[in-house]
Every structure is written in structure tokens, then in C-alpha cells.
Amino acid sequence: MAFTLYTLIQTAILCTNAVAVLHEERFLSKIGWGVDQGVGGFGDDPGVKAQVLNLIRSVRTVMRVPLIIVNSACIVLLLLFG
């Protein structure tokens, strides 16, 4: 399995896109992964589920605009260079 750096960049973009398209009210709340269902414990270790939900929510908030830019750049480059 020979990886190039381009494969790594492609994987990162695809994974980030996959996390960013998870819709809050249509999907995440339906399966019990909504924003209000994560903040359960008030101790000093939130547990795995709360951390995962936190991570998903922060990726969706932070990476929305950069992903738009990066995806547009990818589309233009793929159209130009195949």
C-alpha cells in the first residue's frame, strides 16, 4: 500500500467533509447524539460519548468556512488537471 502525501491530504479532506455534513436536527438528534444530550456529567471526566459529540460539534463549527474554500479549490484543480 504505497501512500503519497496527496493521498493523505485527500483522506483528510474527505473525512472532514464527512463529519461536517452531519446535520444537527435531521440526523444527530434522531440517533441521540444531539448537542443537548452530550453534557451529562459534571465531574471532571465527561466520558467517551460526550467527547465524541463535542468533537463533532466543534469540527462542524470551526471547519465550515475553511472547508468551503478547500473544496472549491479541489473542484477547480480537478476540473483543470483531471
Add this chain to the structure above:
Amino acid sequence: MANAAMMYGSSLANQGKDMVNKEISRFMSVNKLKYFFAVDTRYVLKKLMILMFPYTHQDWEVRYHRDTPLPPRQDVNAPDLYIPTMAFITYILLAGMALGIQKRFSPEVLGLCASTALVWVVIEVLVMLLSLYLLTVHSDLSTFDLIAYSGYKYVGMIFTVLCGLLFGSDGYFVALAWSSCALMFFIVRSLKMKILPSLSSDSMGTGSSAKPQFRLYITVATAVFQPIIIYWLTSHLIRSSESSCLTTGAKAE
């Protein structure tokens, strides 16, 4: 006239240097990086011996000096980035040499080998960071520490490839077994000090039953991942040399 031009040029170069420094220090702190390269010959030799034969090393504790860890020059257990960098470059050169011996060499293959190894390091560091974050392990392992610990396997890889080139397929497997065991022992002992004891400082009553288990799983999973990756990244360098020797021998008969 020339004097003024020279002074102007040097002031321009200084400005450019300051700008570059400012930009770089926004992404990673250069001081933290300098800590990892503060090594000397004695440290490198002792560390290489520990990597290859960790069974007699007694004290695995990283020594601190007023809350900051000691640099690698004064503490053998401190992680450094010099050995992993040098070992990575040596591994790429050795891979080129091994491929050249089997007459399969071309410059693109070398670049492919280098980027494959680099991508595996990045993947491993990202998986470790993700698992440490998800299980809320409050250890003082920074990103550079993880890069250092996952770069130590290149020393084992170099040893394995050398033995495979010198002694054939049997030597390769013996060296693979030896360096895998040594590396697994080294990783488990080193990471145990950093990941596991951070539990004892915060006394958790009920939630601690699941925690030491997960931390142990992380350590053991990291250790088990090392031989797999060593085999994956080196077997293609050795395997065909055996078969090519056999085919040339068969053709000669």
C-alpha cells in the same frame, strides 16, 4: 556607494528573517522544538542501546527540574527528535540501497517509500492523539513527544533491513522478532510512566474502574502496532531479493 547598497541589502535580509521567524512561531514554538534536539553523543549511544536491548534498564522515570522536564542531554529517558529524524533518513537511504541491489531502483520508488513511511507516522500520531483526547487522559504527552515515540521504530527497521540484506530471509525474521520484542518492551515501559500514573493524582471513586483499563489498552495497542508496521514497511525490501536469488539460481542451472 557599494557600502550603502550592502547595508541596505543586509537590513532587508534581517527584516525577512524576522518575518519568517514570526510566522513560524505562530504555528509551533521553536523553543519546544529546540528542547528535543538538545542531545549529545553519550545520550545517543545510550538511547540506541536501550532501544535495542531494554531489558536491563532499571529506571524509566523521566526526571524533572522544577516542573520542566530535563533536556535529553541530562536525562536518558527523555524523548528526543534527533534519533527519529536521523533514523528516518537512514531508513530511506537503506531502502534505496536494498532496491538497488535487487535492480528495482528508480528515483520515484525512493520518493514513494519516503512518503509512505511519513504518512504512516502521521496516521499513527493522529490516532494516538485522537484516542488520548477521547478517553480524557490528562497526560503531559505533547504532539512532539508522540512523534518522537513513534519515530523510534525506525531504528528497529534499520536493524531489521540490514540483517535481512546481510543474512537473507532467516536473518530478516530473527532480526524482526528481536527488534519487535525490544521495541514493544520499550514502548510499554516508557508510555506506562506517562499515561497511567496521571490517574493516581486525581482520586476518582466510581469512574476509575473503566479508566485504567482503557489507558492500558492504548499502551498495549500502540506496542502491538509497532511490529505490524515494521513488517509492513520492510518486507517488500527483503522478500523479492530471496525470490530473485532463487530465480537467477534456477536459470543458471
